[in-house]
Amino acid sequence: MTRSGFCGFKLIVVFASAVVISTLLAFAPSGAAPPSPVKDIAVWNIPAFDALPDDENGRLARYGRTIIAATYAHIGPAAVNPAARYAGNNLACTNCHLRGGLKKFALPLVTASADYPAYSARTNASISIFDRVNQCLMRSMNGRPMAEQDRPMQAILAYLRVLSTNIPVGGTIIGAGAGAMPELDRAADPGRGAAIYARTCADCHRPDGSGVRRNVALPEMGYAVPPLWGQDSFNTGAGTARLITLANFVHDNMPNGTSWVAPTLVPEDAWDVAAFVLSQPRPQLAGIDRDFPNLLLKPVDAGYPPYADSFSLEQHRYGPFAPIRAEITRLKEVRGEVPNPNIR
Template identity: 65%
Template sequence: MQQGTGRRVAAGSLLAGLILVGAFTSGAALGQQATPTPPAGGSAAGLAASLASANARIAVWDIPDIDLLPDDEEGRLVRYGRSVLEASARHMGPDAADPAQRFAGNNLACVNCHLDAGRKKFGLPLVAAAADYPRYSTRSGEMADLADRIDSCMTRSMNGRAMPRDARPMRALLAYLTLLSSALPKDAKIEGAGAGAIPPLERPADPVRGAVVYAQTCVACHRAGGEGLRRNAADASFGYGVPPLWGPDSFNDGAGMNRLVTIANFVHDNMPNGVSWVMPVLAPEEAWDVAAYVVSQNRPHRDGLDRDFPDLLDKPVDTPYGPYADGFSQAQHKYGPFGPIRAEIARLKADKGRVPNPNVQ
C-alpha cells in the first residue's frame, strides 16, 4: 500500500473509531429529533407526521452494554447469543461438539457479514433487526418474523437448515437481537443501515478488472483461491479468521451476499478489513469490479431458487437467477448495468401491477 493511502486509511479508521465510540455509548440519545415538537392545534395527523419525522433517521444508536447484564438466565442467554453470532461454527457448524446443534452447513460466522457483532454502520448492522420484524417478505410472499429471517440466513448464507424455534442457538440469537433493538421504536429507520449506496455503474461490472483489484487488495487475506484463513487447520469448528469468499465452505448462490449491489457496497464501505465508510480505500468502480469477480466464482447451489419472489416485480434487480419479468438477460441481472432493468420494472408495475412467478402455485 502506498504511503499516502496508508495515511488516509489511518485517518479514516481514527475518525470512524471516534464516531463509533459515540454511537455505541450506553444511554446515548437516539437522535437530535427524538422528542418531536407538538404541532399547532394538536391534531392527531400532525402529531403522527411529527413522530415520523423524529424517527426518520436515527443517527446515534443506543445499545446496552451486554457485559453489564445481570448474571441471570436472560443475561446469560443474551451473552450466548452474541457468542453464537461471533463463533457460529463452534456452536452450530458442521463440526460443532453437539451433533444435534449442527444447523449450519459451512464454518462461517454471522459476524463475517454482520460486522462488529451487528453493530457497525454500513456493515450490515443488526441494531434494528428486531424492530423491523414481523414484516412482509417479498422473497417468500408471506409475513415473516425475526426467527424466519434468521432461518433465511441459516439456509442461504450459512448453507444449512432451519433451526427449531426452541433450539438454544435460535433462542439466544433472538434474545441478543431483541436487546440490540430495545431502545428503538417499531419500524425505526437508522442511519448506517444495510451496506451503503455507492454510485451505480453505467457499464457491466467486470470480473476481469475485478481480478486485478482482488490480486492487489484482497488476496493477502482471502487467499488466491478465495478459501480464506482458518483459525485452526485441524479443527474446522474454530471457524475462520478470514472467511472464504467462494468454494464449498462459503455462502450459497441464494445468499444476499451473492448479489452484486450488496457485496459491492459492503466491500466499498468495509474492506480491506478495518476500513469504514468514512474514508474507504477502494473507489466505487473498483468495488463494483472486485465484487463481480467474487460473484463470478463457484459456490454451493441452493435448490428451489426459481420459486423465490412470487411477484417477479418484487425481485431485486441484481438477483442472479431467474425467472425474470423484465426481459433482460441473467448476465445483466448479475453484473448490470441495472438502470435499464429498474426502468422496465417501474413501467411494468405501472402497467400490470404484478407479474406472478410461474413456478409458484
C-alpha cells in the same frame, strides 16, 4: 468532523438526512410521486451485555453474542453436538455482520428485532425475526432451519432483542445496511475485478478465495479470514450473493479495517471486484427459482431466473441496473404483478 458530544451527533444526523433525501431524489423515476418523509433517526444506544442481570434472559443474550461471534463452534457442521449442526459451513455471523452487528454500513443488526414482523417479497408473506434468522441459516450459512424453541435460536433472538432495546418499532439508524454508493452506467467487469482482487484482497482471502482457517485440522475452529467462494462460503441465495449488496459492503468495509468514513477502494473498483467474487463457484440453493412469487418485486441484481423482464441473466448479475428498473416500473404500471411460473 467531530464525532463526539450532542452537537457533533446533531451535525451528523443533519448531514446524513440530507444525503438520504438527495439520494432518493436522484434515483426517483421521472414523474414519480415525491419520496416519503424520512423516518426519525434513532440514536445508537446499545445496552452493555456484560452488565445484563445474571438471569435467564441475560445468560441467553450473552450466549447469543457468543454464537454470533463463533457460529461455527456452536452450530456449525463440525459442532460437538451433532443435533446442533444447523449451519452448513464454517462461517460466523460476524463475517457479514461485522463486530457482532455493531459496525455502521456493515450490515448492522442493531434494528433487526425492531424491524420484524415485516413483509417479505421473497416469500410474499409477513415473516418474524425467527423466520429471518432461519433464512440466514439456510442461505448465508448454507444450512438448515432451526426450531424456535431450540436454545441456540432462543439465544440468537435474545441477543437481537437486546441490540434493539432502544430502537422504536419502524425506527431507522445512521449506518443501516451496506451503504448506497453510485451505480455504474456500465456492467461491472469481473475481468477487471480479478486484478483488483489480486492486488487488494488475495493476501487475506488467498488467491483461490479459500480464506484462512484458524486450524486446518479442526474445522470447528472456523476461519480467521472467511472464504469468499467455494463449498464453505455463502450460497447463491444469500444477500451477499447479489452485486449491489456485496459491492457496497466491500466499498465501506474492505480491505479489513476500512471504514465508510474513509473507504480504500473507489466505487468503480468496488463494483468490479465484487463482480469478480460473485463470478466464482459457490453452493447452489435448492428451490431458489421459487423465490419471489411476484417477480416484479424481485431485486434487479438477483443473479438467478426467472425474471419478469426480458433482460439477460448476465445483466441482472452485473448491471447496468437502471434499464432494468425502468422496465420493471413500466411493467408494474401495465400489469401490476407477474406471477412466478415455478410456483404452483
